[in-house]
Amino acid sequence: MRVVVIGGSGHIGTFLVPRLVRAGHEVISISRGARAPYADAPEWEQVRQVLADRQREDGEGVFGSRVAGLSPDVVVDLICFTVEAATALVERLRGGTGHLLHCGSVWRYGPSHKLPISETTGTAPFGEYGIQKDRIARMLKEETASGGLVTTSLHPGHIVGPGWHPIGPLGNLDPAVWSTLSAGKPLQIPGDGAELMHHVHADDVAQAFERAIEHRDAAAGEDFNVVAPTALNVRGYAHTAAGWFGQSASLEPVTWEEFRRTTTPEHAGTSWEHLYRSHCFSIGKAEALLGYAPRYEPEAAVLESVRWLIEHDGLQVARPLIA
Numbered sequence: 001m002r003v004v005v006i007g008g009s010g011h012i013g014t015f016l017v018p019r020l021v022r023a024g025h026e027v028i029s030i031s032r033g034a035r036a037p038y039a040d041a042p043e044w045e046q047v048r049q050v051l052a053d054r055q056r057e058d059g060e061g062v063f064g065s066r067v068a069g070l071s072p073d074v075v076v077d078l079i080c081f082t083v084e085a086a087t088a089l090v091e092r093l094r095g096g097t098g099h100l101l102h103c104g105s106v107w108r109y110g111p112s113h114k115l116p117i118s119e120t121t122g123t124a125p126f127g128e129y130g131i132q133k134d135r136i137a138r139m140l141k142e143e144t145a146s147g148g149l150v151t152t153s154l155h156p157g158h159i160v161g162p163g164w165h166p167i168g169p170l171g172n173l174d175p176a177v178w179s180t181l182s183a184g185k186p187l188q189i190p191g192d193g194a195e196l197m198h199h200v201h202a203d204d205v206a207q208a209f210e211r212a213i214e215h216r217d218a219a220a221g222e223d224f225n226v227v228a229p230t231a232l233n234v235r236g237y238a239h240t241a242a243g244w245f246g247q248s249a250s251l252e253p254v255t256w257e258e259f260r261r262t263t264t265p266e267h268a269g270t271s272w273e274h275l276y277r278s279h280c281f282s283i284g285k286a287e288a289l290l291g292y293a294p295r296y297e298p299e300a301a302v303l304e305s306v307r308w309l310i311e312h313d314g315l316q317v318a319r320p321l322i323a
Contacts, residue, residue, distance in 0.1 A: 003020050012209070016209050017029055017041075019206050029048070058085045077102050081133075100149055106227065106281060112278045152219040160201060161201055167197060170234070170271050189259075204301075225281040
């Protein structure tokens with residue numbers, strides 16, 4: 001099939017595009033051309049590249065026509081963030097494209113009340129990003145249920161992989177946590193360390209998209225959580241990460257007020273957004289309907305990210321990895 005991947009050079013597309021080529025599909029990648037994929041693969045030589053500024057063209061009302069003009073059998077949209085943009089694309093593809101797959105987010109759910117969270121048991125989202133992702137997923141489900149375009153939405157957790165910083169044990173992107181843990185120094189944590197984060201390797205997300213394309217009938221009109229088989233809490237994550245450097249984590253629980261005084265407003269805000277949600281998800285639906293089988297446990301996925309960053313001078317640590 002001819003598959004158009006919108007945002008093909010990003011985290012997920014880096015792994016998805018080569019997978020689709022290996023599966024025998026004709027692949028067209030739409031991106032701004034601002035960066036290369038995060039990992040090299042020979043399959044990219046067989047990919048047609050289309051340069052487009054999605055945000056600008058959505059504003060001009062022409063992006064949907066650009067995508068439809070490529071005559072795709074399948075469209076994978078990895079960079080849609082508003083229900084207006086999603087609706088415009090649906091309306092342009094309806095009747096001409098066989099399957100639209102949307103990349104959502106687990107932030108379509110609010111704080112956890114019952115674990116693990118399934119596609120039907122999450123609380124209402126908060127924050128504009130999560131609200132928009134939830135609205136898009138509901139719109140797509142209604143579109144397919146009403147007899148319109150066949151759609152599927154997949155909702156990844158905290159994506160990790162080579163080439164970028166993972167969400168760390170404090171629920172933020174502050175690189176200082178890795179130098180602290182690698183040195184065996186005390187690490188202040190907000191709360192008691194039981195708050196959860198659910199990571200997923202980018203290649204496992206790509207696998208889920210590939211399987212949703214393969215199993216179109218089972219995926220039609222559905223939404224899926226896409227995460228690692230298990231989740232990490234703050235203290236477990238910190239102890240595991242310290243062990244990669246031959247250290248033991250020394251954790252000092254503090255109040256949120258104290259924690260905010262030790263870091264930047266940006267890092268503190270990101271920590272609160274992750275840890276307040278305290279997410280852990282079920283992948284039972286994706287396993288049953290798509291055959292989703294993630295290869296990476298969360299700690300293995302994060303370790304791959306950390307190792308890549310250290311090897312490429314993107315992360316300063318006190319001791320070398322022994323893991």
